[in-house]
Amino acid sequence: MNILHILWITDNKDTFFEMITMYACNSKRLNWWKNVNIIIWGASVRLAGNDTQVQSEILEMLNQGITVEACKDCCDNFVVTEKLKKLGVVVRYMGEPLTKYIKNNEKFLSI
Numbered sequence: 001m002n003i004l005h006i007l008w009i010t011d012n013k014d015t016f017f018e019m020i021t022m023y024a025c026n027s028k029r030l031n032w033w034k035n036v037n038i039i040i041w042g043a044s045v046r047l048a049g050n051d052t053q054v055q056s057e058i059l060e061m062l063n064q065g066i067t068v069e070a071c072k073d074c075c076d077n078f079v080v081t082e083k084l085k086k087l088g089v090v091v092r093y094m095g096e097p098l099t100k101y102i103k104n105n106e107k108f109l110s111i
Contacts, residue, residue, distance in 0.1 A: 002034035005101055007110040011043035013054065020111055021057050028064050033107075040070040040084070041094060048089075049080020055087055062088045069094065 004027060008020055020038065027033045038061065040048050048054050048070070058068055068087075071094040075081040085091050101108070 001104070001106060004033040004036050004107045004109065006036065006038045007098075007108055008038055008040050008044045009042040010111060011047045013047060013051065015111060016044070016047065016054060017057065021061060023109070024061055024066050025064060028066055035067070037067045037069065039094060039098065040068065040089065041074055042071070045070055045074040045080060045084075046078040049075065049078055049083045055083075058087055058089065069097070 006020055006024055008016070010016075024036050024038060027036050048058060062068060067090070069090045069092065070084050072081065072091050073093060075084055075091050081091055
């Protein structure tokens with residue numbers, strides 16, 4: 001399977017721009033991975049839901065065909081569920097999907 005999941009859990013903005021988006025976008029554009037999926041979980045949810053610069057970059061990634069999912073429980077806790085849904089992020093409870101990805105031996109980066 002040619003998919004990479006990036007589990008984004010940090011609220012460090014520099015890490016988002018200088019690693020996550022850079023690697024995700026280049027992976028898609030240069031065909032390093034056929035599919036790239038970013039999972040927003042934990043503190044990253046607050047950053048994604050409240051920072052317009054980060055939101056613009058998420059929109060750009062979605063436009064490039066990168067999928068973006070977010071933990072619903074985290075989104076609800078940080079009160080950003082509707083903001084992320086409006087961007088096009090799939091907001092859902094992620095425990096079961098994450099477990100499925102792991103059991104399927106899919107590739108992960110955790111940041």
